[in-house]
Amino acid sequence: KAGVTQTPRYLIKTRGQQVTLSCSPISGHRSVSWYQQTPGQGLQFLFEYFSETQRNKGNFPGRFSGRQFSNSRSEMNVSTLELGDSALYLCASSNGQGEAFFGQGTRLTVV
Amino acid sequence: ELKVEQNPLFLSMQEGKNYTIYCNYSTTSDRLYWYRQDPGKSLESLFVLLSNGAVKQEGRLMASLDTKARLSTLHITAAVHDLSATYFCAVRRTGNQFYFGTGTSLTVIP
Numbered sequence: 001k002a003g004v005t006q007t008p009r010y011l012i013k014t015r016g017q018q019v020t021l022s023c024s025p026i027s028g029h030r031s032v033s034w035y036q037q038t039p040g041q042g043l044q045f046l047f048e049y050f051s052e053t054q055r056n057k058g059n060f061p062g063r064f065s066g067r068q069f070s071n072s073r074s075e076m077n078v079s080t081l082e083l084g085d086s087a088l089y090l091c092a093s094s095n096g097q098g099e100a101f102f103g104q105g106t107r108l109t110v111v
Numbered sequence: 112e113l114k115v116e117q118n119p120l121f122l123s124m125q126e127g128k129n130y131t132i133y134c135n136y137s138t139t140s141d142r143l144y145w146y147r148q149d150p151g152k153s154l155e156s157l158f159v160l161l162s163n164g165a166v167k168q169e170g171r172l173m174a175s176l177d178t179k180a181r182l183s184t185l186h187i188t189a190a191v192h193d194l195s196a197t198y199f200c201a202v203r204r205t206g207n208q209f210y211f212g213t214g215t216s217l218t219v220i221p
Binding site for chain 2: 099
C-alpha cells in the first residue's frame, strides 16, 4: 500500500516568489492536513481539506493557501515568500478512524 | 487556545536505563497520539490512545493516557541506541486537526 507522497522533496526559492507544494494521500483517504515544522515554532497546523473543502484552518496569514482535487490530492501555495517561511512542510493523510499518516515532507529554503 | 506541553525537551540517557516523557494538554480531547521523528525524516505513528486509562505497549515503549488529568506518558524501558529520536505527542481537535507538543529529543548513550 503506497504511503503519502509529497513533491518536491527540496526547494530553494527567493524572497518574494511563490511556491506550490503537492501531496498525494493514501488511496481512499479523503482528508489531507498540512503542517509547518520549524526549530523555533515546532509543528504547527496550517489547514485541513476534506472532500475538496477546507474544513479547518490554523493561524497563518492569507499568503498560505491550499486546495484539494477530486482525487484527494492536495496542493498548498505560499505567495510572497519570506525568509521565515523556510521550514519543513508536512502533509498528513487521514482515514475515517482519525489516524494521521505523514509524508516525507518538503524542505523549503527561502533565500 | 489548545496547548500541548511536553517535558523534558531534551533527554540524554544511558543504555539500559528507564525514563518517562510527559505530555500535558489544556483541553479535552478524545484521543492522544505519539509519534517518532528521526532527523530529517517524517513522523512515524507509535501509538493512538483512545480512552481514559488506555495503555499500549510496543517493544520498549509504553504509552498511557489519563484524560481526567489531561496527561499522557511515554515510558521507555531499558533504552537502546535505536530509540534515539524526537518524540512528539499530539491531540486531535475537530476534523483531523492535530496539535503537537514541543517534542522531546532523546539521545541514548552507549
